[in-house]
Amino acid sequence: MGAVKTFKVVNHSINKIDAMQLSLGKPSYVADLCPADALVVKMLWSPHAHARITSIDISEAEALPGVRCVLYHGNVPRHLHLTAGQGYPEPSPYDTAVFDTKVRCVGDRVAAVAADTREIAEEALRKIKVEFEIL
Amino acid sequence: MTMKFADFAIAETLDDAQAKLRELGPSGFPVAGGTSFQYLSNRPGAVAVDISRIGLAGITGHENEFRIGANTTLTDLVRYEADGWILHDIATRIPTHQIRNISTIAGNIARLFPWSEIPLGLLVLEASIVVKDLESRQVPASQFFATRPSKTLRPGELVTEIRIPKVTGSTGFGYKKENVTNAAFGLMSAAAAITLDGDRIQQARVAVGSAVPAPTLVPIAEQELAGQPANESSITNAIGKAIANVRWQGREGMTSAFGAHLAKVIIHDALTQALQRAQGENA
Amino acid sequence: MSPATKQIAFTLNGESRTCEIRPSESLMDVLRRSGYVGTKNGCTDGACGSCTVLLDGKSVNACITFAFQAHGRTVTSIEGVGDYDNPHPFQEALVENSGCQCGFCIPGFVMSVKGMLDQIPNPTHKQIMENLDGNYCRCTGYEKIEDALHSAISRTSKEEPAWER
Numbered sequence: 001m002g003a004v005k006t007f008k009v010v011n012h013s014i015n016k017i018d019a020m021q022l023s024l025g026k027p028s029y030v031a032d033l034c035p036a037d038a039l040v041v042k043m044l045w046s047p048h049a050h051a052r053i054t055s056i057d058i059s060e061a062e063a064l065p066g067v068r069c070v071l072y073h074g075n076v077p078r079h080l081h082l083t084a085g086q087g088y089p090e091p092s093p094y095d096t097a098v099f100d101t102k103v104r105c106v107g108d109r110v111a112a113v114a115a116d117t118r119e120i121a122e123e124a125l126r127k128i129k130v131e132f133e134i135l
Numbered sequence: 136m137t138m139k140f141a142d143f144a145i146a147e148t149l150d151d152a153q154a155k156l157r158e159l160g161p162s163g164f165p166v167a168g169g170t171s172f173q174y175l176s177n178r179p180g181a182v183a184v185d186i187s188r189i190g191l192a193g194i195t196g197h198e199n200e201f202r203i204g205a206n207t208t209l210t211d212l213v214r215y216e217a218d219g220w221i222l223h224d225i226a227t228r229i230p231t232h233q234i235r236n237i238s239t240i241a242g243n244i245a246r247l248f249p250w251s252e253i254p255l256g257l258l259v260l261e262a263s264i265v266v267k268d269l270e271s272r273q274v275p276a277s278q279f280f281a282t283r284p285s286k287t288l289r290p291g292e293l294v295t296e297i298r299i300p301k302v303t304g305s306t307g308f309g310y311k312k313e314n315v316t317n318a319a320f321g322l323m324s325a326a327a328a329i330t331l332d333g334d335r336i337q338q339a340r341v342a343v344g345s346a347v348p349a350p351t352l353v354p355i356a357e358q359e360l361a362g363q364p365a366n367e368s369s370i371t372n373a374i375g376k377a378i379a380n381v382r383w384q385g386r387e388g389m390t391s392a393f394g395a396h397l398a399k400v401i402i403h404d405a406l407t408q409a410l411q412r413a414q415g416e417n418a
Numbered sequence: 419m420s421p422a423t424k425q426i427a428f429t430l431n432g433e434s435r436t437c438e439i440r441p442s443e444s445l446m447d448v449l450r451r452s453g454y455v456g457t458k459n460g461c462t463d464g465a466c467g468s469c470t471v472l473l474d475g476k477s478v479n480a481c482i483t484f485a486f487q488a489h490g491r492t493v494t495s496i497e498g499v500g501d502y503d504n505p506h507p508f509q510e511a512l513v514e515n516s517g518c519q520c521g522f523c524i525p526g527f528v529m530s531v532k533g534m535l536d537q538i539p540n541p542t543h544k545q546i547m548e549n550l551d552g553n554y555c556r557c558t559g560y561e562k563i564e565d566a567l568h569s570a571i572s573r574t575s576k577e578e579p580a581w582e583r
Binding site for chain 3: 019021023024025026027028029031032
Binding site: 139140141142143145166169170172173182183185187188208210213227230231232233234236237317318 | 441487530
């Protein structure tokens, strides 16, 4: 009673396309595919819960051999975006900048360093001079 | 890893290891399994001396005791089977299998952390630790753990063997460890050994760990239980006094007050297990 | 300034290797920077097991094993276990039983399982719990990984599986 349809794809169990690749431990993740000479990026985080950044001096950090780039609010475009996401047009305010003149939590972004090694990047972070006005 | 080494050396024999460590003095660190170093803060100029290839591994049964080589892994302790052997009870609760496969018994006692568990079994059974400087000497566990071995052992002095009595006849061993998750360090742990004389407790020993700075014998438990009838009321009556004299410390979000409360429960359970086993039950 | 390097010699997946290492480098870091990226860095803490390798046949956390501890020893990483043409039975069973979701924990599981089955071909449930307790999975809820393990044991063990599932 009624024709039984045979499907070629629907109603068939198939293996996950990359299951064997993952089981064999083949390079699959960003950290696996990262080139060996990739730079290391380290972030400088805010120690204060709520503060205005009154000054940042990155000159010593930039001068450190092996440091390729130091970014903070003063040398990046102020591109306001949204970190919440329900898909466009998300009605929440587009008010987040990657680096701002104000920090709003302990751990908020203050600056970023790209360097040849992790050790150099960490040393560069220590050389960034920041003054905060605690709010 | 937290602690970094400026250099390393591979020791071929016990003599070689001791010579290298003596020469290095305070900057030399014996490394067997190496799993403790992530918990140590940086010491500039530290040099690792890998002592894992010098032998000293294996467990042998003798008339009244087991002799355990210093480099015997926790997995070996878990898997060893013999009448009177109890260290698997403790070793199996030290997470995880990757750590147990490489972590050694000597490494677990030569440097103490609040979460050190093996010493509890050695304390309640009055095990002895063989330490070799130029000569070997046997140190009773209560003396070995009375001070921090990492401070009292001189450079080049190494634990070579642990001798633990067989738990047989009218003696029973109990061990309980309470932790938040299976792989977490303990909130409270206790080991107990009870020896019966007929229907009386001849001797009881209790040692506690985790919520104290270092593994600690609880002598009052011993005093309160000696000569008492071999039943649970004796245990319950002894607990209050036993825990009153220990300074409990909070950890992992637990307050010291809750630590004291938990101590009552865990010591009670360890003693009960020891008593049941002494009475021949499969507790 | 990086500490000076020293050479170690060990066998990796059946081949003799020498390697310049810094004294504090972990085995995991040395493997990954040498191109053996199958060994994963999940926690750098010895907790999650995604860095599991075999050292002289025993599963250990490569992230907290110093590279010098491998000197003169045999190391097996996931790259040394199975291939597309000839996967290890557990790898094959993982595919068949949908045991991989994000797959990040899987090399660690494969190494722990291989380490266990090489020593205990027909483990009891208790032995399995003892030998896999250090491998964590955030995705699968473990059910399908256990299905795969049971299937692999049925295939490789010469006897009835001691573990009833």
